[in-house]
Amino acid sequence: MKSDQEHTSLFCRIGGHACVRRIVDVFYNKVLDDYRVSRFFETIDMERQRTKLVAFLTYALGGGTNFTGASMRKAHERMVREGGLNDEHFDVIVEIIAGTLKEVGIPAPLINEVRAILEPTRDDVLNR
Ligand code: HEM
Numbered sequence: 001m002k003s004d005q006e007h008t009s010l011f012c013r014i015g016g017h018a019c020v021r022r023i024v025d026v027f028y029n030k031v032l033d034d035y036r037v038s039r040f041f042e043t044i045d046m047e048r049q050r051t052k053l054v055a056f057l058t059y060a061l062g063g064g065t066n067f068t069g070a071s072m073r074k075a076h077e078r079m080v081r082e083g084g085l086n087d088e089h090f091d092v093i094v095e096i097i098a099g100t101l102k103e104v105g106i107p108a109p110l111i112n113e114v115r116a117i118l119e120p121t122r123d124d125v126l127n128r
Contacts, residue, residue, distance in 0.1 A: 011061035
């Protein structure tokens with residue numbers, strides 16, 4: 001039998017929509033400041049991208065169902081094909097997400113859960 005806490009989605013424990021929105025803002029500032037990955041984000045509409053990432057994180061943290069493996073493949077396909085998107089970039093993005101969560105005060109065990117949710121998206125994101 002699961003405890004009440006296990007029944008509560010990670011999304012809720014992290015603090016719901018407003019908290020995710022703030023995490024996305026901090027995350028994007030870090031991405032744009034990182035010479036290893038900023039080029040991938042240079043030509044896209046960041047306001048639109050922020051909205052998409054709020055939706056993704058909401059899904060990844062157990063609070064929504066908007067994204068599938070297929071849609072993750074499609075979203076990153078061109079970056080893999082034409083921009084050389086690879087494991088190194090994926091690792092950087094995961095590190096930036098984890099660093100962001102730490103900075104906004106999310107406890108380490110929850111950050112580890114987020115890593116465990118992100119890792120299985122790797123092959124879809126990298127179109128393998
Ligand atoms: C850690 C795993 C990742 C997750 C969970 C993730 C999530 C997402 C989501 C949900 C979208 C929007 C999909 C849509 O179009 O509706 C997206 C788009 C995008 N992602 Fe990722 N992503 C990941 C890895 C990466 C990496 C490693 C890069 C580059 C370094 C990247 C760069 C982008 C860019 C530039 C877009 C915008 C594409 C466009 O609108 O043309 N992502 N990502």
